[in-house]
Amino acid sequence: MALIYIKRDHTLPKEEARAKVDEFASRFADRFKVKHAWDGDILRFKGGGASGLFALGEEVVYVKVKLGVHLAPMKTKIEKEIVAVLDKVQANT
Numbered sequence: 001m002a003l004i005y006i007k008r009d010h011t012l013p014k015e016e017a018r019a020k021v022d023e024f025a026s027r028f029a030d031r032f033k034v035k036h037a038w039d040g041d042i043l044r045f046k047g048g049g050a051s052g053l054f055a056l057g058e059e060v061v062y063v064k065v066k067l068g069v070h071l072a073p074m075k076t077k078i079e080k081e082i083v084a085v086l087d088k089v090q091a092n093t
Contacts, residue, residue: 002072004052004065004079008086014041014058021054021061024085032071050078061086 010017018041025036025043033048043054049068054061063082067075 001069002067002075004063004067004075004082006061006063006079006082006086008061008063009059010061010086011059014056017061018056020085020088021056024082025054028081 012020018038021043022038025045028034029036029045032050034045034050035047036043036045038044041056043056045052049071050065052063052065054063063086065078065082067078071078
């Protein structure tokens with residue numbers, strides 16, 4: 001098992017930040033066969049050897065991902081993908 005924790009500030013309006021997180025979550029869900037759904041400002045996902053959440057605040061995004069044994073070797077790659085998405089949210093692009 002591997003854990004990923006990330007906290008990033010952002011400057012986007014909350015709806016735009018949510019759309020970017022949602023776009024990433026859809027791609028992540030397709031790739032790793034996880035189900036995801038918003039619960040207020042928290043996007044939860046689970047399945048396919050991964051579970052976790054994106055918690056969206058007015059100026060911050062928290063990410064917590066737990067990878068099972070099959071995805072643990074991909075931790076660095078998955079973390080880089082998440083950071084790239086959060087960079088887009090932070091850069092307001």
